[in-house]
Amino acid sequence: MTNNNKSWLTPILHFGAHTFVGSMIFCIIAVPAIGLSFLVHYLEGLQVPAFTLSVLTFLEHVLLIVDATLFVVYIVITAYKAFKEMFK
Template sequence: MIFVIIAGASVSLSLLVHYLESLNVSAFSITVITAVEYVILIFDATLFVVDLFITGIKAVKEMLK
């Protein structure tokens, strides 16, 4: 569930970027917020895959007992 919440923060940043673009905010600010959005989403997805992998390994070890 925590991964969905963190991904939600990334989506919220995306919506914020679109809103700020309509207000003609500086391009640098838009670029920085977009970069933060991408970093959050990439880390979230990476940690989700790692969590699935570790959970899978633990499940296999438990089944082999």
């Protein structure tokens, strides 16, 4: 591989690796939100008070929204750094 090819290929490979790792972290953090969803549905069958279910549902939504937002921010920052490195 020539030095010229390496200069534009390296940022693409870094972006791909960072995207993969970021996706795995997103999935790991999303699992508790999915678990909360299953818990809420299970507790509904046990006649748990509505307020408790509402709090758990709220926490589930907040966890998933924050996780997704931070994932998008991470991908945008990583893409910006990759483009900046490619055109340097």
